[in-house]
Amino acid sequence: MTLLPALRGSGPDRADAVRVAGGMLSSEALLGCVTAVADRIRGAGVVAIDATPTLETVVGMLGALHAGVPLVPLPPGADACERRRILRQSGTTVLLGGGRPETHRLPTVPVDLRQRSSTHHPEPKPGADALILHTGGAAGPSRGVRISRRAIAADIDLLADAWRWSGEDVVVQGAPLFRAYGLVVGLLGALRLGSRFVHLDRNAAAGPIGTMYLALPAQWRRIARNGPWARSLAAARILISADAPLATAVAERLRLLTSHSPVQGYGTTETLIAVTGRAGDPPAAGAVGTPLPGVETRVLDGEARPVPADGESVGELSVCGPTLFSGYVGGGKGGAGRWHATGDLATVAADGSHRIIGRRGLDVVQCRGRRVHAGQVEEALLSHPGVRDAAVVGTPHPTLGEQVTAYVVAAEELTAQVLIDHVGRHLSAAHRPRRVHFVDELPRTALGRIRKSLLAAVG
Numbered sequence: 001m002t003l004l005p006a007l008r009g010s011g012p013d014r015a016d017a018v019r020v021a022g023g024m025l026s027s028e029a030l031l032g033c034v035t036a037v038a039d040r041i042r043g044a045g046v047v048a049i050d051a052t053p054t055l056e057t058v059v060g061m062l063g064a065l066h067a068g069v070p071l072v073p074l075p076p077g078a079d080a081c082e083r084r085r086i087l088r089q090s091g092t093t094v095l096l097g098g099g100r101p102e103t104h105r106l107p108t109v110p111v112d113l114r115q116r117s118s119t120h121h122p123e124p125k126p127g128a129d130a131l132i133l134h135t136g137g138a139a140g141p142s143r144g145v146r147i148s149r150r151a152i153a154a155d156i157d158l159l160a161d162a163w164r165w166s167g168e169d170v171v172v173q174g175a176p177l178f179r180a181y182g183l184v185v186g187l188l189g190a191l192r193l194g195s196r197f198v199h200l201d202r203n204a205a206a207g208p209i210g211t212m213y214l215a216l217p218a219q220w221r222r223i224a225r226n227g228p229w230a231r232s233l234a235a236a237r238i239l240i241s242a243d244a245p246l247a248t249a250v251a252e253r254l255r256l257l258t259s260h261s262p263v264q265g266y267g268t269t270e271t272l273i274a275v276t277g278r279a280g281d282p283p284a285a286g287a288v289g290t291p292l293p294g295v296e297t298r299v300l301d302g303e304a305r306p307v308p309a310d311g312e313s314v315g316e317l318s319v320c321g322p323t324l325f326s327g328y329v330g331g332g333k334g335g336a337g338r339w340h341a342t343g344d345l346a347t348v349a350a351d352g353s354h355r356i357i358g359r360r361g362l363d364v365v366q367c368r369g370r371r372v373h374a375g376q377v378e379e380a381l382l383s384h385p386g387v388r389d390a391a392v393v394g395t396p397h398p399t400l401g402e403q404v405t406a407y408v409v410a411a412e413e414l415t416a417q418v419l420i421d422h423v424g425r426h427l428s429a430a431h432r433p434r435r436v437h438f439v440d441e442l443p444r445t446a447l448g449r450i451r452k453s454l455l456a457a458v459g
Contacts, residue, residue: 023055032116037063045093048072051178056111060096068124073178078446126150136449144329154322155272158292167194170210211237230257249383264288272323287353295321311349362452365394380426386411393456406433
């Protein structure tokens with residue numbers, strides 16, 4: 001099995017094969033640079049690289065995959081303590097590119113785009129670890145997830161069929177390169193299928209237009225507020241959102257501005273994208289889609305019984321199939337043929353479409369014996385034009401058990417009562433926040449997940 005045909009000399013030599021942060025490499029130059037990195041690290045145990053969006057980062061990452069060495073992408077926003085923990089936990093032996101002070105004890109291999117090589121490197125075995133990605137860490141320390149070359153190939157091929165993805169596409173993405181969505185689907189997907197690849201800087205106010213546009217829900221919210229940029233995406237073939245549920249209001253605004261209904265994808269670090277909409281099929285409001293072929297799902301209640309496929313009953317989602325991880329670093333198994341409990345709450349409709357409610361525990365408020373789903377309240381808050389970001393948690397209440405508490409990043413003129421009334425116009429009285437805290441920003445993990453456990457502790 002060849003994971004990345006573009007790194008085996010397959011396909012045309014495109015002058016703009018990869019574009020990142022204003023830099024560009026042709027197919028031939030990319031292969032030469034990647035092979036030069038592979039020459040220097042072949043036989044290493046595990047290599048890590050700072051996942052800043054640069055050409056050097058992309059070349060370093062691909063060099064590790066070309067050499068058959070497991071790759072650990074380090075989140076650029078991680079502090080020194082978290083970086084040391086990730087490096088220690090993953091067993092990293094070599095650092096690619098430059099290093100920060102806390103990583104200088106490791107041997108460092110620079111990535112120089114002027115160096116080229118034509119060495120032949122044999123294709124590693126399909127079951128070999130390609131990546132060690134780390135979970136979001138919203139509810140505790142992140143875990144290292146071992147992902148095989150076989151699982152990556154399976155996921156990309158299934159997505160290519162669902163999204164009608166081919167070598168003629170130009171993939172433009174803004175998802176971070178340390179997440180499975182940005183690295184596996186965006187970068188590796190483009191190279192496996194022979195597409196041109198463009199990575200946007202996270203602060204970009206606009207960008208080149210491709211045929212496929214991949215972004216996170218927060219990025220889509222920003223794009224939806226920028227009318228000219230959003231309207232320019234009408235030239236794209238497909239818009240894709242993944243990594244978290246996309247608010248219905250954002251999806252509808254994008255549809256009005258671009259004439260495209262964004263396709264959603266759902267997955268975890270352990271499953272890669274396992275559930276998605278299909279190109280050309282209008283998605284049901286709030287739904288992320290149906291399982292990919294060969295992927296099975298089950299939604300179980302608290303007694304481990306399947307919930308009715310009525311689109312309303314909520315249970316925990318488990319996934320089984322060829323895209324699953326091989327196991328956790330340091331122990332814990334996964335892989336094809338084994339069910340993985342995602343920890344996410346979901347519903348499933350009669351047609352097999354899934355809707356993701358949120359995380360078990362953190363995204364459920366137990367108010368007077370009734371379960372209030374935080375995601376619904378967050379979506380209502382985000383539909384207000386003055387709200388830039390929002391998170392909802394349950395905090396203790398003397399008579400209700402828990403109350404709905406919102407943390408909001410918003411325009412200065414907004415008041416708590418305005419937002420409480422706004423939620424009340426969209427949802428039931430039980431969903432109305434009893435407390436609203438205005439903050440400059442929401443606390444996030446190094447991998448960008450909102451730290452709801454910290455918000456809940458603050459109250």
